[in-house]
Amino acid sequence: MSTSARRRPRYVVHDGFRMPMGFPVHGFASGLAYRPLATDVFVASYPKCGTTWMQYIVYLLMNGARPLPPGRKLEEFFPHLEEVGTEGVTALAGRRLIKTHLPFEMTPFHGEARYVYVARNPFDCAVSFYHHTRGFVHHYDFADGTFDDFFECFILGEVDFGDYFDHLASWYAQRRAPNVLFVTYERMQEDIEGVIAEVAEFVGEPASSAARDPSMVAAIREEVSFGRMSRDQRRWSSARPAGMPEFVRKGIVGDWRAAFSPQQARRLRDEFVRRTGGTGPYRLWPEILADVDAYAVGAG
């Protein structure tokens, strides 16, 4: 099928930047103009790379491991900058916790604010992003889109929040900055306690004290487990139509195999090489790339 005949998600395009429909343009413009405070904590990511998981870790670390109050949503305490704009962030009480999906160059930067960036391999990200895009019917009008349709948009960078590779490269280049902590979703899967400790140390008080208390660490670990976060998903997202996957969906590494054809795996791998020269962020996921190569053997 030619690319033009494919079904494509719908977006709002503002200054050449794709956003989900329903994101007010004034929120986006005002969010970009936000002037951070030295005390701000940002969780930055490309969509579907473990943002919510990391946000909840930061929230719990900053709140003595106490879960969200019943009936409240994480976004009330940890808003999405380019959705709510400056006003939505400055209205927060206490130390500001801020989510963003902006690439580094567009993210409001303060040399002392803290930026936790979460990266995920592009294969699992693409599959998760596909399910997200078909599930949020009002944002994308893509309920009957297929993975094949979405894949063509993803590989061209024609999805909301822009091109995966540009985004990753922009933050990867900052990974050694003293106020940037670069973490991968896959590492969170492997060593959540290590990540909790690292984030706590990076964010500073009161998170660092919380991380020195073994009972708090155990409580946080339990609270951010896939099983616990799968419950009461209204905390993270608006409701989906019946039959659509949940927001906290599978939560595994390697789900790409369920959706990718060998040809698609080869194409995305080749694009990853082309965009990175086979270095830098390309080296983040050697096991996954070995699996992809094995899966794609013989694919044209």
Ligand code: A3P
């Ligand atoms: P899948 O769709 O692959 O399951 P984001 O918050 O950036 O939108 O990322 C969503 C992805 O993170 C989804 O991936 C979701 O299931 C996964 N996720 C959320 N909470 C998780 C948890 N506690 N453990 C593992 N994965 C989690």
